[in-house]
Amino acid sequence: MTTSTTMTIRLDPQLKAKLGRLADGTRRSRSFLAAEAVETYVDRELAIIEGIERGLADVQAGRTVSHEDAMASLRQVIDAAADNAA
Template structure:
């Protein structure tokens, strides 16, 4: 395990301290968890974007009828305006 210093503004530090007290965790633990969550989310997003680019390059798009059905299912009959 490695150690890293991070500069935080006073507001973020206060929020982190309050959360640490409320949860009985250390600030270091919470900061580490936040970084892990961020990295996982960003990695997921990159994978999804890369997959969408592959689909677009392959002209794999939803049809207009499928899109209209999706909008109706979501409660909106208007789209593209």
């Protein structure tokens, strides 16, 4: 059995009404839908923060490529694809 905890939030009355319509339409509780929305948001935001942290670690460790080198590599790939298409 899963455990949960209670948290109180304030919603704009229009948003609460929309949540109620969604709950009615999906046969889910407003609480279930709100918890699902918060979980999705938190997971997405944490993934963004973790990606930024990985990027910063790469910069600190010198695992980077200059913009000029990256663009040169892309140009080579594009040119090779154009040559193969011709």
